[in-house]
Amino acid sequence: MSGKTKLPVGQEAIEKFGWLRAHRFLLLRRASQLLFLGLFLMGPWFGIWWVKGNLSGSLTFDILPLTDPFITIQSMVAGHWPELTALIGAIIVGVAYALIGGRVYCSWVCPINPVTDGAHWLHEKLGMPKGWQPKRGTRYWVLAMVLAVSALTGTIAWEFVNPISMLHRGLIFGMGFAWAFVLSVFVFDLFISRRGWCGHLCPVGAFYGLLGSKSVLRVSAPKRSECDDCMDCFAVCPEMHVIAPALRGQDGDTPLILSPDCTNCGRCIDVCAMDVFRFTHRFDDTPAPGRETRTRTQPASGASRAA
Amino acid sequence: MSASKPKAKSMDRRRFLQDSARGIAGCAVAGMGLSHLISDARALPAQALRPPGALEEDEFLAACIRCGLCVRDCPYDTLKLAELGEDGPATGTPFFTARDVPCEMCEDIPCVAACPTGALDKSLDNIDDAKMGVAVLIDEENCLNALGLRCDVCYRVCPVIDAAITLELAHNERSGHHAIFMPTVHADKCTGCGKCEKSCVLPGESAIKVLPMRIARAEAAEHYKLGWEDRNPLVDELIDLPDRLPGPGTDNLAAPGGFEPSFKLPGTEGAGQ
Numbered sequence A: 001m002s003g004k005t006k007l008p009v010g011q012e013a014i015e016k017f018g019w020l021r022a023h024r025f026l027l028l029r030r031a032s033q034l035l036f037l038g039l040f041l042m043g044p045w046f047g048i049w050w051v052k053g054n055l056s057g058s059l060t061f062d063i064l065p066l067t068d069p070f071i072t073i074q075s076m077v078a079g080h081w082p083e084l085t086a087l088i089g090a091i092i093v094g095v096a097y098a099l100i101g102g103r104v105y106c107s108w109v110c111p112i113n114p115v116t117d118g119a120h121w122l123h124e125k126l127g128m129p130k131g132w133q134p135k136r137g138t139r140y141w142v143l144a145m146v147l148a149v150s151a152l153t154g155t156i157a158w159e160f161v162n163p164i165s166m167l168h169r170g171l172i173f174g175m176g177f178a179w180a181f182v183l184s185v186f187v188f189d190l191f192i193s194r195r196g197w198c199g200h201l202c203p204v205g206a207f208y209g210l211l212g213s214k215s216v217l218r219v220s221a222p223k224r225s226e227c228d229d230c231m232d233c234f235a236v237c238p239e240m241h242v243i244a245p246a247l248r249g250q251d252g253d254t255p256l257i258l259s260p261d262c263t264n265c266g267r268c269i270d271v272c273a274m275d276v277f278r279f280t281h282r283f284d285d286t287p288a289p290g291r292e293t294r295t296r297t298q299p300a301s302g303a304s305r306a307a
Numbered sequence B: 001m002s003a004s005k006p007k008a009k010s011m012d013r014r015r016f017l018q019d020s021a022r023g024i025a026g027c028a029v030a031g032m033g034l035s036h037l038i039s040d041a042r043a044l045p046a047q048a049l050r051p052p053g054a055l056e057e058d059e060f061l062a063a064c065i066r067c068g069l070c071v072r073d074c075p076y077d078t079l080k081l082a083e084l085g086e087d088g089p090a091t092g093t094p095f096f097t098a099r100d101v102p103c104e105m106c107e108d109i110p111c112v113a114a115c116p117t118g119a120l121d122k123s124l125d126n127i128d129d130a131k132m133g134v135a136v137l138i139d140e141e142n143c144l145n146a147l148g149l150r151c152d153v154c155y156r157v158c159p160v161i162d163a164a165i166t167l168e169l170a171h172n173e174r175s176g177h178h179a180i181f182m183p184t185v186h187a188d189k190c191t192g193c194g195k196c197e198k199s200c201v202l203p204g205e206s207a208i209k210v211l212p213m214r215i216a217r218a219e220a221a222e223h224y225k226l227g228w229e230d231r232n233p234l235v236d237e238l239i240d241l242p243d244r245l246p247g248p249g250t251d252n253l254a255a256p257g258g259f260e261p262s263f264k265l266p267g268t269e270g271a272g273q
């Protein structure tokens, strides 16, 4: 085992399945992020107006309205009852994410995700220390703070600083100095707090996490008994605490990753050479035996190393 | 075991209370920072005009989600989403600068139709009722008409010509025998479209500028009655003042029994009858 852990993360899966298969969800995710940005850019760049607007609110094919439910809620808390179009748009988006997993927004759509992923990549490359790691509940405090400030100031508070809309709107409508917000997030994740923004602070991610806490689409670890403790999945997971309850569960425990923090990015599926994980639905009750009990020290030491 | 359990519980509670206290304190600090930033970002510069039908600025920032759909549907590229550090209004909110591109007052008001949230109020169904601001002839010392020349451009381009803006005749004191055609804006009819400001022929700044209502307009003084306006009597039917009817005691020469002046002006013979 010690010999194998010297391999770079995911190397074994690459050797076993080929590079492409060991990166399929990562590639699909980047494609999806590009697609969502590209759809919005087609109008201003090429004059093809299939989609107008930005992630806060949009109109597709002149018929389908979509609105960010978190922004809609802030608007309501601030004392404005939006018109039907915006409400319908928010409901469509809300229901969709409630079904496929709220944080699918984070890993498949949000334009900040490539930024923080980039920061994390560089962070690993430079072998930087973890830095400040806020408590797990911090993002919910930030979420509550945003709603309170919206109510107190009577404004859609987070939109004054939200790096997501700064970047997305900026690319589509003109950036100004909004890149400073994006750069701050990058620098914060790189130097101050490893995976700090998306993993601990972003209230948008917190909101979508809550929204999708009962989502149907889930990652599961049905073949957990074959896990050989390489810890690669922990190393690539942006929310590594979500894996352990499923992967390390005993026979009776569900192999489903049910934490609302899981972003359904599928990276764990990519890098696992033992093919332990896969996408499934939350009602999947295929029996998944746990591993034979081992000495307690092994996984513990592995976990601390991966962290 | 039984002894350690309550202890663990109280540790849990202490931990919980500590975390909560920390959370609340952190939120309070971050929240104050955010509120401060918001109050800074709220200051809307005078040259930035909101699209037609925009709610009052306070409500607008609660309603507008900064989607830019109004911008996309404006056929004249009048509207723009504010960019951080380059434009004055809150980042991402729609506005226009009249001197650059004014509002062409589209009859079907596509910007309002496009707004999904109601930040641009759909109850605006006639663009002539829009109140994006009000034009003010702000530099009378350089306005060519005010100097006694005939430029008239701001007047000519106004989509609500002769109602929102008129040329008021005044004596030209400087020349002694010419008229001044003073461009004069009537706030109740002016939509604030900015066509006049855009077309002012002066180089650089315009002599006539559209200002937001909140800056351009004072409040009418309630305790002064404008007695000359229709249905606005000086005294509300409390006292019935005597009507001036033709009859004895008046100076109406045409009335029977009126006083005849003791002298006759030349050429007024028979004016009485």
Ligand code: SF4
Binding pocket: A105, A106, A107, A110, A111, A112, A113, A116, A164, A197, A198, A199, A202, A203, A204, A205, A206
């Ligand atoms: S946590 Fe926030 S910034 Fe990160 S991907 Fe999710 S929504 Fe985007």
Ligand code: SF4
Binding pocket: B051, B052, B073, B074, B075, B076, B077, B078, B079, B102, B103, B104, B105, B106, B109, B110, B111, B112, B127
């Ligand atoms: S009325 Fe027409 S020109 Fe004026 S802002 Fe709206 S869409 Fe643009």
Ligand code: SF4
Binding pocket: A057, B063, B064, B065, B066, B067, B068, B069, B070, B071, B093, B094, B114, B115, B116, B117, B118, B119, B120
């Ligand atoms: S369409 Fe409405 S909500 Fe969207 S930017 Fe314009 S005013 Fe704001």
Ligand code: SF4
Binding pocket: B134, B135, B157, B158, B159, B160, B161, B164, B165, B185, B189, B190, B191, B192, B193, B194, B195, B196, B197, B210
């Ligand atoms: S802003 Fe100027 S052009 Fe527009 S309605 Fe008012 S006076 Fe006329």
